[in-house]
Amino acid sequence: xxxxxxxxxxxxxxxxxxxxxxxxxxxxxxxxxxxxxxxxxxxxxxxxxxxxxxxxxxxxxxxxxxxxxxxxxxxxxxxxxxxxxxxxxxxxxxxxxxxxxxxxxxxxxxxxxxx
Amino acid sequence: xxxxxxxxxxxxxxxxxxxxxxxxxxxxxxxxxxxxxxxxxxxxxxxxxxxxxxxxxxxxxxxxxxxxxxxxxxxxxxxxxxxxxxxxxxxxxxxxxxxxxxxxxxxxxxxxxxxxxx
Numbered sequence: 001x002x003x004x005x006x007x008x009x010x011x012x013x014x015x016x017x018x019x020x021x022x023x024x025x026x027x028x029x030x031x032x033x034x035x036x037x038x039x040x041x042x043x044x045x046x047x048x049x050x051x052x053x054x055x056x057x058x059x060x061x062x063x064x065x066x067x068x069x070x071x072x073x074x075x076x077x078x079x080x081x082x083x084x085x086x087x088x089x090x091x092x093x094x095x096x097x098x099x100x101x102x103x104x105x106x107x108x109x110x111x112x113x114x115x
Numbered sequence: 116x117x118x119x120x121x122x123x124x125x126x127x128x129x130x131x132x133x134x135x136x137x138x139x140x141x142x143x144x145x146x147x148x149x150x151x152x153x154x155x156x157x158x159x160x161x162x163x164x165x166x167x168x169x170x171x172x173x174x175x176x177x178x179x180x181x182x183x184x185x186x187x188x189x190x191x192x193x194x195x196x197x198x199x200x201x202x203x204x205x206x207x208x209x210x211x212x213x214x215x216x217x218x219x220x221x222x223x224x225x226x227x228x229x230x231x232x233x
Contacts, residue, residue, distance in 0.1 A: 043119070043208050043224035044159065087158075103149075103210070103222060105159040 004088045009110040012082075018075040020109050022088030025069040031092050033064060035073050037084040038108070044087065047073065078113045085110050117143045119211050121225040128199055129233055136194045136228045138209030144189040145211035149222070150182075153206040165192055189214065199232045206230075 005023040012018040024033065034049040048055055048062045050071070055062045061074040075082055087108040118141040128134050138148060147166050151159040163179075165171035165186035173179045183195040192211075196203055207228045213221040 038159075041206070041227065041229070043210075043226050045224070046222075104161065105151075107158050 004090055004106050006086070006088055006106065006109045008107065009112070011112050011114060012075075012078045014080060014113055014115050015077055018078040018082065018111055018113065020073040020075075020086050020088075020111060021070065022073070023070045024088070024090045027068050027090050028092065029068075031090050033062065033068075033071050034089045034091060034103075035060070035062065036087045036089065036103075036105075037082075038087070039081075039084040044105070047086075078111075080113050080115060083111060083113045117141075117211075117213060117223045119145075119209065119223045119225040121207075121209055121228050123228060124226065125229040125231075127231045127233065130200050131198055134196045134199055134230060136196075136207055136209075136230075138192045138194070138211065138225055140190045140211040140213075140223070143211075144214040145192075146189065146214045147212040148186055148192040149210040149212075150184060150192075150194050151208040151210065153208060153227075159208060162194075196230065199230070201232045204230055204232045 032049050032051050035047040036044040037047055038044045048057055048060050050062045050064055062071060064071045085108040087105050089103055120139045120141055122137045126134055149164050150162045152162050153159045161174050162177045162182060163171045163173045163184050165184045167186050167189050171184040181197055183197060186192040207230060209225045210222050
């Protein structure tokens, strides 16, 4: 699976948009970008995923560059409860995994939302 | 979304004893369950993958005789840490993949079990 690079930590003011970048320059054409987050002492939580087009759901928006070598997760109005470690994961679609169906987590970005 | 539970949520035990952690998919059937371990300030590390009714597949460096995994039904997997030692103290997280769905989104995580071995 393609490797991802994320900043170690970021800060954001409450109520402002939080923009979390992820570099995945070795991404293959059929690999998806997934975002999970982990609030302290809890299990990871799925946020969003995408392939080429930008995606939006009730939690966040995902912006993928045209060359797909990087993406940005956007939390439009960050709250204190959004403080967590955010993981960007790149994986091939179903049936094309070479490493089984498991998720492999990198180091992620510690997002701290300040009041 | 689908719910995965773990029991217990935390456990303290003496060195040398065995500890069993349960992982249940509450409202869906899971053909595959995953066990992760997370040390403080580190990311999740996959320990093993288990499919219902078959032996678990362990990641490199994970001792299968020390971390016994049983996936006897479509809704329950157990991880037993045998002869636990202080270095086994960690946060153990299970994940269940919904039956009939192959996408990553269909993988749901439990709340984790914190193990402290004295």
